[in-house]
Amino acid sequence: MTFGRLFVLASLCACSNALIEDLLIENDDRNTFHIESFGYLEGGVFNFEIKDFFLLVPHDFTLPGNGKFNVQFVLQRSDSEVGYDTSSKKCYHESFIGPEDSLISMEDRTDWNNKVASIPIHTPGYYHLYYSNCVGKAHSSFELVTKQYNVNAQGTKIYLSTGVSSLPGWYFFFFVAFSVLLVVWGQMQKKDWTNVKSIHHLMTVTVVFKILSLFCEAFRFYVMKYEGVHDGWSAAFYIFEFVKGMLMFTAIVLIGTGWSYLKPFLTERDRQLILAVLVLQGSVNTAMIVVDESTPGSYAGVRWTDILHILDILCCSAILFPIIWSIRHLRAASGTDSKAQRNASRLQNFRTFYLLVVSYVYFTRVVLYLLKAILGYESAWVAPVTSELASFVFYVSTGWLFRPQEQNPYLAIGKDDDDIDEISLDL
Numbered sequence: 001m002t003f004g005r006l007f008v009l010a011s012l013c014a015c016s017n018a019l020i021e022d023l024l025i026e027n028d029d030r031n032t033f034h035i036e037s038f039g040y041l042e043g044g045v046f047n048f049e050i051k052d053f054f055l056l057v058p059h060d061f062t063l064p065g066n067g068k069f070n071v072q073f074v075l076q077r078s079d080s081e082v083g084y085d086t087s088s089k090k091c092y093h094e095s096f097i098g099p100e101d102s103l104i105s106m107e108d109r110t111d112w113n114n115k116v117a118s119i120p121i122h123t124p125g126y127y128h129l130y131y132s133n134c135v136g137k138a139h140s141s142f143e144l145v146t147k148q149y150n151v152n153a154q155g156t157k158i159y160l161s162t163g164v165s166s167l168p169g170w171y172f173f174f175f176v177a178f179s180v181l182l183v184v185w186g187q188m189q190k191k192d193w194t195n196v197k198s199i200h201h202l203m204t205v206t207v208v209f210k211i212l213s214l215f216c217e218a219f220r221f222y223v224m225k226y227e228g229v230h231d232g233w234s235a236a237f238y239i240f241e242f243v244k245g246m247l248m249f250t251a252i253v254l255i256g257t258g259w260s261y262l263k264p265f266l267t268e269r270d271r272q273l274i275l276a277v278l279v280l281q282g283s284v285n286t287a288m289i290v291v292d293e294s295t296p297g298s299y300a301g302v303r304w305t306d307i308l309h310i311l312d313i314l315c316c317s318a319i320l321f322p323i324i325w326s327i328r329h330l331r332a333a334s335g336t337d338s339k340a341q342r343n344a345s346r347l348q349n350f351r352t353f354y355l356l357v358v359s360y361v362y363f364t365r366v367v368l369y370l371l372k373a374i375l376g377y378e379s380a381w382v383a384p385v386t387s388e389l390a391s392f393v394f395y396v397s398t399g400w401l402f403r404p405q406e407q408n409p410y411l412a413i414g415k416d417d418d419d420i421d422e423i424s425l426d427l
Contacts, residue, residue: 020145020146020147020159020228020229021036021144021145021146021147022143022144022145023035023036023143023144023145023146024142024143024144025131025140025141025142025143025144026141027056027139027140027141028139028140028141029137029139030131030133030140031092031132031133031134031136032086032088032092032130032131032132032133033086033130033131034086034128034129034130035073035129035130035131035144035146036128036129036146036148037126037127037128037129037161038126038127038148038161039125039126039127039161039162039163039164039377039378039380040121040124040125040126040127040148040150040161040162041121041124041150041162042121042122042123042124043120043121043150043151044120044121044124044148044149044150044151044162045118045119045120045121045147045148045149045150045151046075046102046118046119046121046127046129046146046147046148047117047118047146047147047148048073048104048115048116048117048118048119048144048145048146049114049115049116049117049144049145049146050073050106050111050112050114050115050116050142050143050144051113051114051142051143051144051145052112052113052141052142052143053106053111053112053113053115053140053141053142054112054140054141054142055069055071055133055135055138055139055140055141056138056139056140056141057135057137057138058136058137058138061135061136061138068107068108069106069107069109069135070091070107070133070134070135071105071106071107071132071133071134071135071140072093072103072104072105072106072107072132073103073104073106073129073130073131073132074092074093074097074101074102074103074104074129074130074131074132075101075102075103075104075119075127075128075129076096076097076098076101076127076128076129076130077098077100077101077123077125077126077127077128078125078126078127078128078377079125079126079376079377086130091132091134092130092132092134093130093132093134094134100123100125102119104117104119124162125377126161126163126377129146147159147228148161149228150162150165156226157226157228158225158226159224159225159226159227159228160221160224160225161377161380162377162378163375163376163377163378163379163380163381164221164380164381164384165225165381166381167221167381167384167385168218168219168221168222168225170381170384170385170388171214171217171218171221171388172214172218174214174388174389174392175211175214175215175218177392178207178210178211178214178392178395179211181207181392181395181396181399182204182207182208182211185203185204185207185399186204188399188403188404189204189404192403192404192405192406193404195404195405195406196404197404199251199254199255199259199402200402200404202247202250202251202254203251203398203399203402205247206244206247206248206251207395209240209243209244209247210244210248210391210395212240212244213237213240213241213244214388216233216236216237216240217233217237217241219233220233220234220237241285242282242285242286245281245285246278246281246282246285249277249278249281249315249319250274250278252319252357253270253273253274253277253319253322254274255323255353255398255402256319256320256321256322256323256325256326256353256357257270257273257322257325257326258322258326270322273318273321273322276318277315277318277319280311280314280315280318281312281315284308284311284312284315287308288308288312309365309369312365313361313365313366316361316365317361319357320354320357320358320361323350323353323354323357324354326350327347327350327351327354331347349401352401353398353401356394356397356398356401360390360391360394363390364387364390364391368383368386368387368390371383371386
């Protein structure tokens with residue numbers, strides 16, 4: 001997908017689907033599904049508008065004697081982002097409602113053209129909005145517009161969920177931190193410019209796009225916080241984040257193959273692996289943009305979130321193979337040629353890099369995923385902040401391991417190496 005098409009896609013998503021949500025459901029056969037969630041403080045407000053509600057019922061359906069349809073929207077409180085199980089065959093709004101939950105009835109057909117409701121929040125917590133249709137085998141169609149916000153001490157509406165309302169400041173902090181890192185990295189290259197390799201330039205560009213994505217993310221969340229919509233910052237963020245992801249994965253694979261350090265070339269296998277990883281990662285990133293910008297009540301959010309998460313883990317695992325190949329070759333070479341000590345040093349450093357990549361992948365793809373599931377609604381900011389902190393540590397560690405220096409064991413083959421094939425990473 002070209003960057004132009006990606007920009008248009010992100011722009012359309014941002015316009016149609018922000019914190020002020022606009023969800024369109026057409027001919028949906030689900031009896032119960034989760035629509036969206038929001039963390040409220042006391043005094044928060046949930047505004048709700050239904051347009052063009054319609055039920056397609058079976059031909060043998062008989063309306064109850066009271067002339068009402070058994071359909072409700074449910075605003076349900078919990079203590080975390082994890083919602084309730086909607087797979088039960090029981091009628092949801094008749095079986096799983098607590099004293100702090102609110103019901104918005106669609107029983108009366110007079111409300112179907114336009115239904116407006118406003119619910120004040122008295123008990124802080126994480127509130128999940130569900131659709132519950134207990135007519136049985138009826139297909140639903142409607143347009144739902146919601147506006148959810150808290151009100152601060154100054155009376156300003158805060159459209160970000162209470163658990164993530166501090167994220168604009170955090171993203172700006174990491175924007176500054178990575179900017180400082182770029183300056184330090186530039187000084188390190190300037191100090192030893194004669195040992196700067198092509199991979200160092202790739203690493204520099206990766207950090208630049210990381211900084212740009214953090215800058216856009218900070219302003220994106222700032223606009224969402226006070227206006228409830230993503231505005232144009234969302235499209236810019238997704239473009240920079242997409243490019244940054246491609247560059248980072250490319251850099252990791254190239255470092256893992258030893259390119260620019262141990263050998264000045266790439267084998268056919270190396271090129272095929274890079275191509276496969278980038279195509280998969282690019283597809284996953286593009287799909288994640290669509291899913292992340294979709295309201296959870298849409299089919300995309302239900303069907304694809306977990307699948308894309310698994311594909312992302314597989315893609316991250318694939319980048320470990322070139323590092324493993326390098327370790328295997330250097331292990332064999334360290335005990336067979338006259339340069340055993342140098343190869344042993346290289347071997348140790350590749351092992352360090354391998355453990356670094358494994359730790360980064362496992363932490364950001366598995367640990368944080370589990371962390372998000374157990375955090376309370378007021379601590380939802382912890383997961384994204386921890387993710388950025390892990391990225392910062394990974395960038396700093398990788399930059400230090402591969403910094404330009406004359407005696408770096410990663411550097412390209414020296415003049416005293418007799419045969420380039422001796423440390424080729426081919427198996």
